[in-house]
Amino acid sequence: MASTYGAARVLVASNRGPVSYTVSEDGSLDAKRGGGGLVSGLSAIGSDADALWVCSALSDGDREAVRRGVGADGVRMLDIPADVHADAYNGIANSVLWFVHHMLYQTPLEPVFDAEFRRQWASYEAYNRAFAEALAEEAAQGAAVVVQDYHLTLVPGMLRELRPDLRIGHFSHTPWAPPEYFRMLPDDVAGQVLRGMLGADRLGFLTERWAEAFTACAERFAGGLGGTRVGVHGLGADADFLRARSHEPDVEERMAALRQEIGEGRRTIVRVDRTELSKNIVRGLLAYRRLLETHAEWRERVVHVAFAYPSRQDLAVYRDYTAEVQRVADEINAEYGTPGWTPVVLHVKDDFARSLAAYRLADVALVNPIRDGMNLVAKEVPVVSDAGCALVLSREAGAHEELGEDAITVNPYDVTGTATALHEALSMRPEERAERSKRLAAAATALPPAQWFVDQLDALRG
Ligand code: G6P
Numbered sequence: 001m002a003s004t005y006g007a008a009r010v011l012v013a014s015n016r017g018p019v020s021y022t023v024s025e026d027g028s029l030d031a032k033r034g035g036g037g038l039v040s041g042l043s044a045i046g047s048d049a050d051a052l053w054v055c056s057a058l059s060d061g062d063r064e065a066v067r068r069g070v071g072a073d074g075v076r077m078l079d080i081p082a083d084v085h086a087d088a089y090n091g092i093a094n095s096v097l098w099f100v101h102h103m104l105y106q107t108p109l110e111p112v113f114d115a116e117f118r119r120q121w122a123s124y125e126a127y128n129r130a131f132a133e134a135l136a137e138e139a140a141q142g143a144a145v146v147v148q149d150y151h152l153t154l155v156p157g158m159l160r161e162l163r164p165d166l167r168i169g170h171f172s173h174t175p176w177a178p179p180e181y182f183r184m185l186p187d188d189v190a191g192q193v194l195r196g197m198l199g200a201d202r203l204g205f206l207t208e209r210w211a212e213a214f215t216a217c218a219e220r221f222a223g224g225l226g227g228t229r230v231g232v233h234g235l236g237a238d239a240d241f242l243r244a245r246s247h248e249p250d251v252e253e254r255m256a257a258l259r260q261e262i263g264e265g266r267r268t269i270v271r272v273d274r275t276e277l278s279k280n281i282v283r284g285l286l287a288y289r290r291l292l293e294t295h296a297e298w299r300e301r302v303v304h305v306a307f308a309y310p311s312r313q314d315l316a317v318y319r320d321y322t323a324e325v326q327r328v329a330d331e332i333n334a335e336y337g338t339p340g341w342t343p344v345v346l347h348v349k350d351d352f353a354r355s356l357a358a359y360r361l362a363d364v365a366l367v368n369p370i371r372d373g374m375n376l377v378a379k380e381v382p383v384v385s386d387a388g389c390a391l392v393l394s395r396e397a398g399a400h401e402e403l404g405e406d407a408i409t410v411n412p413y414d415v416t417g418t419a420t421a422l423h424e425a426l427s428m429r430p431e432e433r434a435e436r437s438k439r440l441a442a443a444a445t446a447l448p449p450a451q452w453f454v455d456q457l458d459a460l461r462g
Contacts, residue, residue, distance in 0.1 A: 008139055018072070020032050041453025051074055080127055087120040087124065095315060101177045129158055257357075270358045270389075368410055376399075388436070
């Protein structure tokens, strides 16, 4: 491939980009900017940095934008054939790599690595190659490239071959599987993933634990790290943004509506997640049911506000899980609800302003993932909650490394233990709760997104 050397000095590559398009009724394209750590990180390095974000076209609107040559400044969307993208994203990234790193497989039924898997793997390779080639075209001599996540594990190695002059980094937003679990992948595929990652100069992880797991896999299955450096950057919550955004009028409106749903004078246990197996929403609901069963004093006095936003709905396993969450919530409401009290207020329509409203009202935040790279909700609620919240936090969330001291720790599989933790959180004296919440917020915002990104870049260049 002939590289037409480009002008970009800092490049980010990720499956989901910072902007998405929809075709409106009159045929024009509407652009919507996303938020998140990377977006604010990139804006922090300024426009004169010649930054470019390479991402996938994900919607019909995105693909239309590529066709029309419409684009946001500093963004290049790749129009990867829809079937190739579906195999790579749904088939490999979200059904295999996500499941391996979050240890979600339930043997003996899963996984089965058969001919279908091999076909999807070929698409994953093609999809990674499309990114590597675009980055090779766009990058200026000696530019820094930061590749994001499990969707793009082969890119560093591929890009290294095309452009040995570049500084290549990769950052994982997920956990990394321990060797005993990682070796579930067919040997050649595991080897390709590790060699792809090790094509980077530097690999970033959210916690020591995930960095160590990667290093252990590299040592056991790829002869070690070679020249690749490994570092930890624990992405924090964006305090300034959250505090300002959570006091805008639309959030106040949603607070009023939520207060109506909750009812006067009741405590709230809040959770906000993408509906996704690793988040462990069903066991959270079972723990709440157990709380109502064993601590009758909380009946009528507490409401579980659960926002579970649909995610990856092309996949049956995610759809089934969404249905299961709804079913268990309905069951609890049927079992314990009274004319004036709905024990579980479940919302499934994604609404950021309403999430912030719930954060502000939270007495208790429940964050109980089976395994989670970081979990930013655990970091955001203490920053936003009006009166300070108690945090019930899974020991398997990356955030636990930073917040464990002031949270109430749970084993995510232990439903009765989680029920006890909820009781303890609800019973905490208001002063203690406020103090702990303040310390949680301080720890949660220690590394704001802009600094997180700049640190990675400095380490990559250093
Ligand atoms: C995880 C991944 C991110 C991803 C997000 C949303 O946090 O680490 O890379 O963007 O999930 O998932 P989605 O499949 O909707 O992009």
